[in-house]
Amino acid sequence: MMKELYDIAIIGGGCAGFGAAMYAGRFQLKVVIFADNMGGTITLTDTVENYPGFKKLTGGELAEKLIEHAKDYKIDIVEEKVTDVGKKGKLFSLKTESGTFGAKTILFATGTIWRKLGVPGEKEFANRGVHYCALCDGAMYKNKVIGVVGGSDSAAKEALLLSDYGKKVYIIYRGENIRPEPVNMTRVENNSKIEIINRSNVKEIRGNKFVNRAMLDNPYKGKKELPLDALFIEIGHIPLSELAKKLGVKLNEKGEIIIDRMSRTNIEGVYAAGDVADTEFKQAITGVAEGVTAAYSAYKHLGESGDEKPKKKAR
């Protein structure tokens, strides 16, 4: 039995989701947001200095502000995981532990998870030397020694960015040779601060209150112990797009949901925003803007399909 029929169901309680919820509320749509992880990935970031308007706050504080803003409008927040989605005619269904919800439109703001190294110390030192985003957290390590795990173009770009802050940056890569785009490879090679350690895995991260060394499986300069102040793990993200895929939503080769400038997917009434989308430059601010745009697109779609504000038609 369906619990309730919504104009828009937003899956994901991060920046993009709550930005969208606020705007959808302003459009006076009937809104539900499924937020099993209230606040989303940003809450894992200690210092946010790049959400325009706030010079500096914690990720948790930013999330709280976006959530509180959305709560100013009439929206339903369900702190449950959506475990399944379906479509019947023009309506979508969303299943959670507590039941099945109906929706005329769906916004996937499901985000990604950082791919984890899965080594001892990674969890313990999260935000105390272990990080996943140079632009978010790099500036903390001015004149420090920084390690970057990974060999992709992203890893190289993170290392280059980190070299603006740190006095020394190690790229630690398990493979034969790191494989960034040529331009970034050249830059890495020309950068006197960056040193590449190929054919090596970080097996453990150690420290006291903060990280102070990484343990390598393949000795570097004769030592398995590499002293450093921070380790940035850049081995990719996993977009949480499984449910979208079930609805026939088109993904790119990375598994990200392909959207257009109006945050629309290939399926009518289905939108995506934030880290799960195929946007090249993913930031809190761009994710929020995509969410806001998705809310507008849903509002417009509901109007065009004659489904807007059914409560009014009854009068």
Next chain:
Amino acid sequence: MMKELYDIAIIGGGCAGFGAAMYAGRFQLKVVIFADNMGGTITLTDTVENYPGFKKLTGGELAEKLIEHAKDYKIDIVEEKVTDVGKKGKLFSLKTESGTFGAKTILFATGTIWRKLGVPGEKEFANRGVHYCALCDGAMYKNKVIGVVGGSDSAAKEALLLSDYGKKVYIIYRGENIRPEPVNMTRVENNSKIEIINRSNVKEIRGNKFVNRAMLDNPYKGKKELPLDALFIEIGHIPLSELAKKLGVKLNEKGEIIIDRMSRTNIEGVYAAGDVADTEFKQAITGVAEGVTAAYSAYKHLGESGDEKPKKKAR
């Protein structure tokens, strides 16, 4: 004689411009922002309730926050109007009253101007009953009588949005019949709060401290005086894209600068963001995100063209 060579020159001191300046500063680019109108159009809005993260503040306050945030980074602010732009080889030149500046990339964040009615009272009652944006300012007029000047689809949509707040909404249009999209026309016709006054011009806006009536040239129900609490003027915007056009930047039929999802125009090294761009849904938050994205695109472009951070190459 050229005064200075910048990595990026941002034209326009509104939300999009300063959002971009902050990010460009974070990327450690050499940044200049030309802001003859510090803060931009948002400063004309009394109450901003839809910039995610800030529940409620004035447009001036939001602008101030974005400006202050950008100033945390090393950027040059030139409070002068750019009167001319040119291109020589790969470099752009920008002319102001005080001289000529050089830049490797340009971001047009020049915004639009609201098309004004140009009648007595319009300027005097600005923000005290005279408004140009229903989503920005409509919520102030709960249960009030509101007029909308204009006959376009935008005007109709503004009237529909305003009918969610006001008890009565007049659409005042000089032509024979308003001409929104059919779906919006139907909605207007079915909306018991909205009344259309065709073939009528507002010749004057009157009031005491706040607007209390509009003077029509063609009597409505026998009277040239129409009592109302607010008048929203929705007769279009004029995108400030003249200089971009001079560089060969492609505009759409409205004169807006055509950009892609990375805020790139058709000309390499030239970007646009905010109200001057061809984005359908223009909000402070989307403009800022476009600015941020433009800063990233410029940063990336400078890297690819080998021009990034020349100060470092000298070492």
